[in-house]
Amino acid sequence: MCGITGYIGTDDTGSIVHQGLENLEYRGYDSAGIAIAGESLTIQKTEGEVGELSVPTHADGMVGIGHTRWSTHGEPTAPNAHPHTDCTESVAVVHNGIIENYEALKAELRDRHTFTSDTDTEVIPHLIETHLEDGVSLVTAVQRATRRLEGSYAIAVTAADHDGIVVAREDSPLLIGHGEAATYVGSDATAFIDHTNRVTYLKTGDIARLTDDDVTVYNDGARVQRDTQTLEWDADAAGKSGYNHYMLKEIHEQPRALRQAISGRINDFETGVDLDIDLTAEYLRAVEEIQIVACGTSYHAGLYAKELLETAADVRVTVTIASEYEFSGGRDPQETLVVAITQSGETADTLSALRDAIRSGARTLAVTNTLGSTVTREADETVFIRAGPEIGVAATKTFVSQVATVTLLAAHLGEARNVLSTQATRDLLAGVQELPGAVQQILDQEPTIKEAARTHADSEAFFYMGRQAGYPVALESALKLKEISYDHAEGFAAGELKHGPLALVTPDTPVVAVLTAESAAEKTLNNVKEVKARGAPVIGVTSDPSHTSSVDQMFDIPECGPLEPVVANVALQLFAYYVADEKDRPIDKPRNLAKSVTVE
Structure with missing residues (x-):
């Protein structure tokens, strides 16, 4: 994990691949790297953000692959960052997923190959290297190498003195973008949506060879056809549109x-x-x-x-x-x-x-x-x-x-x-x-919610409680806050308050109560009294003005029948956002988290 991008064409390869990595930053990562291939390979890797990655230039290179890594095997260091190479430093591989039998493969290869990382990925370029020594094409070498792999993977491979990019998919997502005299690859379309919205989704078992004007797909050794689709969203839809996050x-x-x-x-x-x-x-x-x-x-x-x-x-x-x-x-x-x-x-x-x-x-x-x-x-x-x-x-x-x-x-x-x-x-x-x-x-109530978040941003923990349809909203709202603010937040069924959570309630722990329709608000108000008796400030979310006197602050929501709790959730999304913003957290890229979790 976590993001793959690649490009083959006549434009500035390094800049396009680097842009693809920037587009994939939202998925979460802790290191990054780029490989540009021509007569030789140029590799740039970094521990940290894509912005710290130098954009490689290569006089004769028009093929490039890149990767943002979310650590699974090995610490987030530059040596563990992708792309990984073979002993000759002529084959470069980026990989999402997990190779389950990498230890056995590594032990088998160690006599003739030198490993420089702690990752499972590094066995792949060395396997490809052994098959290239037989004089076969890059796509054949990848086909033979992937037959040895157990687990889930999406990989992109490029090599010095070999035309194009070869990609393979086993469970982990991978798709191809079709441009004018250019071809792209990505773990999702965001990697290349600035350039094209025409895509081909690879299926499990597919191996494809990409050139600047052609894509050939194989499955189980036979050539197959895969449909090309036009996505209904473009680069503007994936931009920030003037918002801070x-x-x-x-x-x-x-x-x-x-x-x-x-x-x-x-x-x-x-x-x-x-x-x-x-x-x-x-x-x-x-x-x-x-x-x-x-x-x-x-x-x-x-x-x-x-x-x-x-x-x-x-x-x-x-x-x-x-x-x-x-x-x-x-x-x-x-x-x-x-x-x-x-x-x-x-x-x-x-x-x-x-x-x-x-x-x-x-x-x-x-x-x-x-x-x-x-x-x-x-x-x-x-x-x-x-x-x-x-x-x-x-x-x-x-x-x-x-x-x-x-x-x-x-x-x-x-x-x-x-x-x-x-x-x-x-x-x-x-x-x-x-x-x-x-x-x-x-x-439209954003200023009021923002002010409430500013008031409570320094609290030591947050509790969310609700009943019936308000219970999943309490769980989801707590999850949002902990994901982006890094504060402890706990959601629970309001009736469970006396069975544990009440021991943690203090004047420094705000409690958010979902008091909407379909949430047994009258019963939850009894729990509100219990936390107020311990000095906790209470924020109520409700469409019923009669509940105002029972809480310290109210987020008013419109009446919406059985869907009222989900409307309450929107108010609590804003609350979580502004708590995190007050703490100056990296809201779009919370630490240790990925947008699409493609490993078990």
């Missing part, structure tokens, strides 16, 4: 993201929802259980979905952190729908859970933001959340878009299962349509 821009993009998530999917209040999925009403009526698998923010969206689905569709729903998932317990796979929620569509733990469900014979549905991602190819059906590019590591607009999308799914299932009455469907869909305007009302 991507995160703040993306918080403000939420009304538009919600409109995109809803657009064209609500036919009218009489004919319901069209999600363009092939799950028949007969099948949906037979479903006895829905299993949701997800990680991080997507897991919190799954918890919210559980509340909606059980109420609207009268179906048992379980939500499991993807890394803990197993399809077991005597469930009938024919009566089970497994829903994988993943922003990137490449989250390794979620894909692993999805594959377990597929092996068990269950039908699968993906909820994702990313066209062409792995989850869209492996799940039976896909619903896109249509949030547009999200660059900030801390997810914001994708969370609200996920919740809006699963709300439509809940209405669709409720209708198919003859559970929702016409009036209940109308009420639920009306709430979805009110979301963009309700979120805008929260954004």
